[in-house]
Amino acid sequence: MTSLHTDRVGWRIGDKVVVDGVTLTLRPGETVGLLGPNGSGKSTLLRLLAGVLTPTAGVVTLDGRPLAEVGRRATARRIASVEQHAETQTELTVREVVALGRIPHRRAWTPPTTADLEAVTEALRRTGLTDRSGQSWHTLSGGERQRTQIARALAQEPRELLLDEPTNHLDIQHQLDLLELVASLPVTTVIALHDLNLAAMYCDRLLVLRDGRAVMEGTPAEVLTPDLVERVYGVRTEVTHGPGHPVIRFLRPAARDASPPKRSVTSDGSTAP
Numbered sequence: 001m002t003s004l005h006t007d008r009v010g011w012r013i014g015d016k017v018v019v020d021g022v023t024l025t026l027r028p029g030e031t032v033g034l035l036g037p038n039g040s041g042k043s044t045l046l047r048l049l050a051g052v053l054t055p056t057a058g059v060v061t062l063d064g065r066p067l068a069e070v071g072r073r074a075t076a077r078r079i080a081s082v083e084q085h086a087e088t089q090t091e092l093t094v095r096e097v098v099a100l101g102r103i104p105h106r107r108a109w110t111p112p113t114t115a116d117l118e119a120v121t122e123a124l125r126r127t128g129l130t131d132r133s134g135q136s137w138h139t140l141s142g143g144e145r146q147r148t149q150i151a152r153a154l155a156q157e158p159r160e161l162l163l164d165e166p167t168n169h170l171d172i173q174h175q176l177d178l179l180e181l182v183a184s185l186p187v188t189t190v191i192a193l194h195d196l197n198l199a200a201m202y203c204d205r206l207l208v209l210r211d212g213r214a215v216m217e218g219t220p221a222e223v224l225t226p227d228l229v230e231r232v233y234g235v236r237t238e239v240t241h242g243p244g245h246p247v248i249r250f251l252r253p254a255a256r257d258a259s260p261p262k263r264s265v266t267s268d269g270s271t272a273p
């Protein structure tokens with residue numbers, strides 16, 4: 001069984017090359033983290049993998065067939081994606097938004113099947129939203145909206161799941177819960193993340209992008225070295241390799257270490273060296 005594969009895939013707009021010759025093979029069931037600074041091409045690569053964007057170079061295949069040949073409906077039955085800032089029609093309830101995930105599986109003009117209803121109920125349960133199912137979307141907090149969009153993607157029962165910074169509105173408990181859930185699913189997942197420690201904890205493999213190019217690919221322990229993080233992000237770190245995943249500790253930039261000499265404040269409010 002295979003999954004998504006990109007062969008030297010690229011996407012340009014005008015003169016700007018946004019994704020440049022990225023080759024990536026996804027193994028069924030694994031969780032791959034996409035890392036890279038702002039603007040490095042993570043969201044664009046996810047859109048290419050989802051078939052939302054058409055490559056301007058190279059090809060994306062699903063089970064060996066180019067996505068263009070697979071077709072939109074068949075692609076939507078296989079691949080679910082949650083974009084950053086995913087929006088929806090405001091008058092829908094949480095359950096109705098999650099039920100949108102069933103559209104690729106449903107026949108036109110027929111009521112939802114038992115399988116449709118069960119998939120929605122299960123997705124709500126897994127994301128901890130059962131109690132919220134009747135609440136209207138526009139009254140949800142940012143984190144609840146994010147979990148609702150994840151639930152919609154789960155209701156789609158995809159074999160491939162593409163998530164663009166899915167933790168950015170979530171408190172720490174919900175970040176960990178969401179990544180535990182994603183890592184435990186028998187689904188091939190690509191997940192753009194900014195938090196290097198969460199990437200180290202939950203991803204089987206990491207692909208690092210810079211200026212649209214893949215600069216490094218491998219296990220978290222192989223990729224997350226102080227040298228790589230400094231080269232790509234310009235940030236100094238200490239990386240501890242215990243059993244399990246590496247742990248990254250960020251060091252303050254050198255310029256900020258050279259802080260001005262401390263001054264004490266006198267009782268009349270003036271400062272003294």
Ligand SMILES: Nc1ncnc2c1ncn2[C@@H]1O[C@H](COP(=O)(O)OP(=O)(O)OP(=O)(O)O)[C@@H](O)[C@H]1O
Pocket residue numbers: 013016018036037038039040041042043044045
């Ligand atoms: N339709 C477009 N037109 C012009 N520029 C674009 C377009 N889409 C993306 N870009 C540019 O391509 C670069 C990569 O964008 P992308 O959103 O893929 O980056 P990213 O790695 O996901 O960034 P972030 O971490 O900030 O979300 C950015 O500089 C962006 O401005």
